[in-house]
Structure formats: C-alpha cells, structure tokens
Amino acid sequence: MPTHTTIVEDYDIVRRVIGGDINTFGFLVKKYQGHILSVVGNHIPYNQAEEVAHDVFVKAYQSLLTFKYKGGFKQWLSVIAVRTCCDYWRKEYRSREIPMSSCSEEEQKFVERASAKQSIQATSQENSQKKARELLDRALVKLSPEDKMALEMVYLEGLSAKEAAGLLGWSVANVKIRLFRSRKKLRKILTGFLEN
Amino acid sequence: MRFDKKNYTQLESALIKAYREKEKPQVSEQWEMNVMQHIRSLGALPFKTSPFELFEQFGWRFAPAACVVIALLTFWMVKLDVTPEDEMAKFSIDHPIEASYIEMPGL
Numbered sequence: 602m603p604t605h606t607t608i609v610e611d612y613d614i615v616r617r618v619i620g621g622d623i624n625t626f627g628f629l630v631k632k633y634q635g636h637i638l639s640v641v642g643n644h645i646p647y648n649q650a651e652e653v654a655h656d657v658f659v660k661a662y663q664s665l666l667t668f669k670y671k672g673g674f675k676q677w678l679s680v681i682a683v684r685t686c687c688d689y690w691r692k693e694y695r696s697r698e699i700p701m702s703s704c705s706e707e708e709q710k711f712v713e714r715a716s717a718k719q720s721i722q723a724t725s726q727e728n729s730q731k732k733a734r735e736l737l738d739r740a741l742v743k744l745s746p747e748d749k750m751a752l753e754m755v756y757l758e759g760l761s762a763k764e765a766a767g768l769l770g771w772s773v774a775n776v777k778i779r780l781f782r783s784r785k786k787l788r789k790i791l792t793g794f795l796e797n
Numbered sequence: 798m799r800f801d802k803k804n805y806t807q808l809e810s811a812l813i814k815a816y817r818e819k820e821k822p823q824v825s826e827q828w829e830m831n832v833m834q835h836i837r838s839l840g841a842l843p844f845k846t847s848p849f850e851l852f853e854q855f856g857w858r859f860a861p862a863a864c865v866v867i868a869l870l871t872f873w874m875v876k877l878d879v880t881p882e883d884e885m886a887k888f889s890i891d892h893p894i895e896a897s898y899i900e901m902p903g904l
Contacts, residue, residue, distance in 0.1 A: 618842070619842055621841040621842075623836060623837055623840075623841060624833070624837075626833070626836055627829070627833050630829055630832055630833060631829065634824060634829065638821060638822050638823070638824060639821055641822070642819065642820075642821045642822045643819070647819075647820065647822055650822035651822060651824055651828055654822075654824065654828075655828070655831065655832050655835070658832050658836070659832070659835055659836060659839070662836045662839065662842075663839065663842075665842055666842055666843075670853075729811075729815075730814075730815045730818060733811055733812055733814075733815030734815050734816070734819060736812070737812045737815065737816060753816075756813075757812075757813055757816040757817070758816075758817070759817075788805065791805075791808070792805070
C-alpha cells in the first residue's frame with residue numbers, strides 16, 4: 602500500500618508535469634517501472650514486455666489530465682497497464698495465426714509427471730517449468746483477450762475478483778462470470794491438446 | 798491420455814506454479830531514456846483548468862484558516878452575548894410602534 606507521503610509526492614509531480622515540467626515525469630517512470638514491468642510481464646510475452654511498458658508510460662502521460670487525484674498514482678497507472686495489455690492481445694488476435702497442433706512430446710511428458718501425484722516436485726525443475734509455461738501460453742492464447750486477462754489475474758495471479766474488477770474497469774459480477782466460463786474453456790482446451 | 802478430476806487439479810497446480818515463477822522482464826537505462834525521449838517529443842500537455850477544478854485542487858488548503866476564522870467569530874459572538882430574542886423583546890418594549898412595523902413585513 603502506498604503511504605500518504607508517497608501519494609502526496611506523486612500528486613505534486615503530476616501537477617508539475619501538467620504545469621509544463623515534462624522532465625519531472627522521469628521520476629514517475631523511474632519509480633514505477635519495476636511495478637509496471639511486473640504487471641506487464643505477467644500478461645505479455647517476455648520479448649514484448651519492454652515495448653508494452655513503454656506504451657503504458659506514454660499513455661499515462663497523454664492521459665495525465667484525466668488523473669483525478671483520488672487514490673494513488675500507482676493504482677491509476679496499474680489500470681492503464683492492464684488495459685494496455687488487453688489492447689495488445691486484441692491487436693494480436695486480429696492478426697493471429699495459431700497452430701492447432703496437439704502437445705509436443707516434451708509437453709506430454711510434463712503433463713504425465715505433473716498429473717501424477719508423486720512428481721509435482723519434478724515440475725519445479727527448470728525445463729519442466731518452461732514446458733508448463735509453453736503449454737499454458739498455448740492454451741491461454743486460444744481464449745478471448747477479456748477471458749485471458751480475467752483468468753490470469755484471478756486464477757493464476759491470485760488477485761481477488763474485486764481487485765481484478767477495479768483494474769479491468771468491469772463489475773465484480775462480470776469478472777466472476779468470465780472467470781467461470783474461461784476456466785471451463787481452459788480445461789476443455791488443455792484436455793483437447795492432451796487427448797489429441 | 799484421459800484426465801480425471803484429480804489429475805486435472807494436479808496439472809492446474811503445476812501450471813499455476815509455473816505461471817507465478819515466470820521470469821520478470823528487466824529494462825536498461827536506455828529504455829528509460831527512450832521513454833522520456835518519446836514523452837518529450839509529445840510536448841507539454843494542454844493545460845486547461847476550470848475554476849471548479851482549481852477549487853477542488855487548492856480549496857482544501859484554506860480549510861484550516863476557515864476553521865480558525867469560524868472559531869474566532871464564534872468566540873466573539875459569545876463574548877458579545879448576542880441573543881436576538883432578548884434584543885427583539887427589549888426593542889418591542891422600548892419602541893412598540895416601530896417594532897410592530899418591523900414584524901409586519903417579517904423583518
């Protein structure tokens with residue numbers, strides 16, 4: 602949770618930037634780049650995260666006049682980051698070419714080990730983690746951008762439905778419905794991959 | 798390969814674990830410089846502020862001064878012993894005709 606001092610400091614910086622002191626925005630970039638990279642890194646492929654984080658700060662600067670001085674700047678910036686990730690996936694989906702192949706042999710091995718109780722530990726090995734991520738990414742990319750974001754935020758990251766709703770700008774009920782549907786879809790996709 | 802509920806739960810746990818342990822991206826100083834360069838190229842923001850927005854931003858700063866003024870006025874009025882009913886009663890006794898003129902229009 603940001604402290605009151607931090608919030609007031611951020612408000613002062615925002616006022617200065619709005620007043621024309623553009624360079625002061627650099628303090629906010631430096632201060633929140635780690636947080637934004639962490640948010641973006643959760644939703645965007647590793648090699649695209651830098652570019653998307655760049656877009657987040659540019660969008661934040663362009664929207665600074667809409668900042669209401671209520672709540673923290675960090676929270677406001679997080680909302681922009683999450684929505685920029687949604688935009689990224691919408692763009693990707695328009696031009697996507699997803700191979701509909703089934704699991705590779707290595708992914709199949711990972712699934713067999715992961716689903717066998719005695720070898721959950723084995724999945725912590727670097728290679729298994731990589732395979733798990735690849736499998737999950739291939740499954741997630743088949744969901745709609747909205748379903749993907751809701752599923753990642755609540756189910757995978759562990760945010761509450763209320764927190765996710767705040768970041769996505771949806772109602773809590775909408776998040777819960779999407780989550781329920783997307784979990785079902787994910788299961789169908791994963792089992793489809795593995796049974797093929 | 799067929800999945801029962803138990804197997805799928807185990808697979809889910811492994812996938813969640815893998816997701817949470819995903820490597821976080823790092824950026825260089827060059828990235829920061831590029832962001833600022835892009836922002837500078839956009840120029841200063843068009844600063845338009847309505848009087849209402851200005852009040853919302855700065856009005857609260859006058860709140861302590863307003864509280865002090867209210868306290869001083871209250872103290873002054875209590876010290877003066879301002880009791881309008883007594884004053885009116887005294888006035889109507891001393892000047893009954895003028896008092897009736899004042900009461901008629903509801904002054």
